[in-house]
Amino acid sequence: MKPLAAPESVVTAGVSLLADALDQQGVEAVRVDWKPPVEGTAAAVATVMGDRRRKPANALALERMLTAEATLVDVRPASEALGLGPGEFLHAGPPVDWEHASGPMRGALIGAVLLEGLASGPEEAEQKLATGDGLRWEPCHHRGAVGPMAGVVSPSMWMFELRDDVHGNTSWCSLNEGLGKVLRYGAYSSEVIERLRWMNAVLGPLLQTAVRAGNPIDVKAIISQMVQMGDEGHNRNRAGTLMFLREVLPAMIESGGSSADVAEAVRFVSGNDHFFLNLGMPACKLQASAAAGIDGSTVVTVLARNGTDFGIQTSGTGDRWFTAPANTPDGLFLGSFGPEDANPDIGDSAITETAGIGGLAMATAPAIVRFVGGSVPDALATTRRMYDITVGENPAFAIPVLEFRGSPTGIDVTAVVRSGVLPQINTGMAGRVAGTGQVGAGLVTPPMACFTQAIAALADEVPKA
């Protein structure tokens, strides 16, 4: 046992007079900015905090997150990679039916139906989707995949395939289409569909050849570097995109494809600062999946939104979703768009925050703080605050401005409901109306109700003494 020595500093929570009494004695009082746990959670919090499995389980979850690998091993169509059959689609977030699907989710599904040639026009696509008519969709997360914004995947779309050999997991994500009017923001006009056709016909196969020709690409190593180059991996992926291009460019040139196709592909990738997002997301999914399914662990393994609901999963409660209506981001708008044009939060891209980057690593991306409506001191304070609600730090994602402190990793449900502090998500905003596309970018948090449900479920899982 630690011997009894005069403490130089004492952590204090509660009555400030008692902290003052330490000050009077020349002992540093490290004051907790304490609040009661979120209303209605006190009993569950006590049960879960008293669960002896919690601390070792969370330590294991963190260890698995930190040791997870992410290498890009292949690029191939979803029909092959995920066994997606005709009429089957994946989407972002927790499950949602047509009736409850938001504008951008409906728009993306319409576009995917058109891409697959299952309808002659948007009206027919919409009608088929509304009646079910041989079409089925389920969350990307149910297949180990992730999708940004609407996250809609159809069988012909080409997917990045990433592996974590340490934990034996695979994850997938589609190829990023760029900004503006794109399917993932719910746009389905002919230019959107044509771009997707070109990606299927030219970009996908070129990337496949390049990836298969070389060694697997260490995506986690690229994230490590980009985090030190001003990318937080959610709303800024510029350095990551260029580093990825550097990896595949020689093999693309040597692929035997026409120089016009290669040039077009390179122009497309280098002209889209978010191209790497669709590599970072499955890498983060592998990290989160490694920590999934540990009894007693209160670490969040999924944060995902479908444009209607926000859903989370935790390590200790398996694949159960805890959902609540999604918030609408707060930030800046493109052109003449305004808050009334914004759809509620959407996309699996909050998997980046689940893995400790994105909004949690805001301090590393001062270049974009204005884009999401913040200031540099806010960004530093945000990341510092996030350490309080996470179980550890990831030295692989070191933040230079915080003296290379590892990014805050492993959101702890108990810390969230005890403090009332929600994870910070850094996100794009989709237009509310199907077909609009992106209208802005900003900051958002999950609804607290996801966490209050999760703590109750975690408490139910605690073995009775």
Next chain:
Amino acid sequence: MSKTLQVRRGGYVDSVTLMQVSKTVSASPGVTAALVAMATELNLDLATSMGFDLPASTAPNEMLVAVEAADDDSLAQALDLVEATLREAASPAPTAFGAAPPPVTVGAAARGSGATVALVSTPGEYAFADAVDAVDAGLHTMVFSDNVPLEQEVALKRYAEDTDVLVMGPDCGTAVVAGVGLGFANVVRPGPVGIVAASGTGAQHLMTLLDHAGVGVSHCLGVGGRDLSADVGGLSTMRALDLLADDEATDLVVVVSKPPDAEVADRLERRAQELGKPVLFALLGPGRPDLTAAAERVVAAVGGAWQEPSSARGSVETGRPRGYLRGLFAGGTMCYEAMLLAAERVGPIASNTPLAGGRSLDDQLRSDGHTMIDFGDDRLTRGRPHPMIDGSIRVDRLRAEVEDATTGVVLLDVVLGLGAALDPAGEIAPAISAATAAGLPVVAAVVGTKDDPQGLESQVEVLRDAGAWVHGSNADATRTALSLLRDREDNS
């Protein structure tokens, strides 16, 4: 007359700080009543009793701001004052560029600091989670909070045992670790006596009596009032003994408690015998030596010279005829010890914390013959600060006793030290003056040392000026109070 009741969300401020805000606002010009408090059931009742109309529903994490003032101007000024004092009370925002915001959990605070000890004083229904967080971080943890459920105390202490840290408390707000006071603690000289206490004010009283006799303390580890019960089984006491056994500064160990559960007492006895250091037991109970006698024994055991505790006569030489003894205590052990001594002389004492055979008081705490009240009892501190921090509830009661013709003599304690109110004697002195002016003698036991922040001498001076009898020993004070009872057959 104008009044308002506002309900605010999103800001939690501890009850002690809010009491101070309420006090400041109540005292501002034109204000007739003010309550700034979290919307707990107790505070809602309080607001109703003050004549405020409550909104249909509130949550305990919302804040009530209720003010009644002579006119609209005074009301507006009072509300401004509420804003200003609340702002002052809130944690300072980080000002430096990139400065870390204040930590929001105990675990987070521990991670970022070199702290070795945690002091948890959050409301009892939440304290368990905060304490577990501290134990998780490997900190010796003092749980100052009252009202921690028993099963949570047991779970916490078992966890601490497996994690190899010491949990002090709950519901025993006293510890001194190598000279650093945590919670309610007196500033005593360093010395060879290590104290393990299942009784907060008992430990404080022992420390101050030793200090008065020139004997110092190495550590005083308050283990919680229930630690030596059959349910808790002395979990923290055993760990505290282990720590003191290994501690070079400690030559002699004193265990202060009410008599433990028999089986726990056996184990404690065995552990004491093999500790390698002498262990004295100061177990308060019927027919056992009082704390002052125990202190004398400790002083002798370390070769010191006993100094009789101070005493001074009061201005009223005799009790009101046929009146009863009324004890008004802030310290639970002080109340218990006084009841033990008084019961021997005058028979059963009615109390909110009665001895075996004593009558229980009703919820209104109405006096019933010889009566003693422990205002620091769990049931009376729910949602309100401990009377050692804010003694206004006891001041009100003393004023009521003056009006009560059946009150013959009043006995009370004044506890000084770190964590306690800045001027406890000054707070109660006007009511004592009123009592003595009405011919009602007041006897005060003062627990304190000359180095306590309040200053022992000046506090005693204030009490004497008000006409109180003042003793440095609670046992002496009780005997004095008994001797002042007049025309009572039961005072044999």
